[in-house]
Amino acid sequence: MRLKFTKMHGLGNDFVMIDGITQRVKLTADKVRQIADRHIGIGCDQLLLVEAPRDPDVDFRYRIYNADGSEVENCGNGARCFARFVRERRLTSKEKILVETAAGILELNVQGADQVSVDMGPPILEPAKIPFQADIQAESYPLDVDGETYTVGAVSMGNPHTVLLVEDVDTAPVHSLGAAIERHPRFPARVNVGFLQILDRKRARLRVFERGVGETRACGTGACAAMVAARIRGLVDEEVQITLPGGTLTIHWPGPGEPVTMTGPATAVYHGQIVV
Structure with a gap:
């Protein structure tokens, strides 16, 4: 062919x-x-x-x-x-x-x-629909990985994402921890793993370990999910410039029930x- x-x-x-x-x-x-x-x-x-x-x-x-x-x-x-x-x-x-x-x-x-x-549509935050195993919906969740407990967000943008806040994306264990979380049993469809460094209420940096791929230079749904996970915790405003290794995306989200808009x-x- x-x-x-x-x-x-x-x-x-x-x-x-x-x-x-x-x-x-x-x-x-x-x-x-x-x-x-x-x-x-x-x-x-x-x-x-x-x-x-x-x-x-x-x-x-x-x-x-x-x-x-x-x-x-x-x-x-x-x-x-x-x-x-x-x-x-x-x-x-x-x-x-x-x-x-x-x-x-x-x-x-x-x-x-x-x-x-x-227009990426409204984010999905209900655990069963992400899918993510959790008793109730929350702003963040404890996740046990190889004997360590991490606080993560869980969001679906039509595909499942989890988001960890880190102090510096340059030193974050993206490959080792991303690979471990991608196939974590609490994510039955596997998951994309975002490592988010918040600079201020309008700017952030992000690296993403994508399921079935590994780390990529940019992930649009990952940027949307990271912004949503940060916003529901009150950490960012409704429009954020998210810089990934490959460049910057503008993510806009007014809040729950509203669509996420990504421009780049x-x-x-x-x-x-x-x-x-």
Whole structure:
């Protein structure tokens, strides 16, 4: 199978974009892993597939595959790249694009040459829906890991996240602790792990260990979840600049029941073809 693709990134979180509307695409987990492999394939954190919608009221269907071949529910940086990709491929000329995902409907708004704003919908805080094993909903939770107890937030942005506050993201044990928490039994669907350093009420730094990927240079849903976890504890204002290793995202959230809005860049790197 020969596939045309575009390599894109959002703040260094990189994607292989595949148009499944104008070409026939049949992906398996093995083929996704081959494409994502940085030595024998193209290389990416995630593969994003554009399909025709099943819902007639939206513009596209958007499927997301991690580098390990697993399909996941949502990806904020990918959503911004998705918006730019479908416009550059002339699949739509709309500036407001409605997209069907496994997590629900996303509204993407193209702003200028490379900025895209995404309405991520309201965050999910009820433990059973994240999913996270806890008796009651709380602002934060104790989590036992390898004999240590950590205080974490738990949020779903269509995919599960946990957030730890740290004094300095540069020295945080992102790889070792992130890997241990990703498969913690209290997160039955595994979890993305955010390490958040709050600078002041409008600025923060973040590193994210993504399930099925490892640490990435940026994670859009992770930035949203981190801001929500900090805001429900009264630590930040309703708009925060969150800086990740790959760059900065603007996250806006008025409060419970309201949608989270994420704004940031999406960049095309190159186009090509691959046989898988």
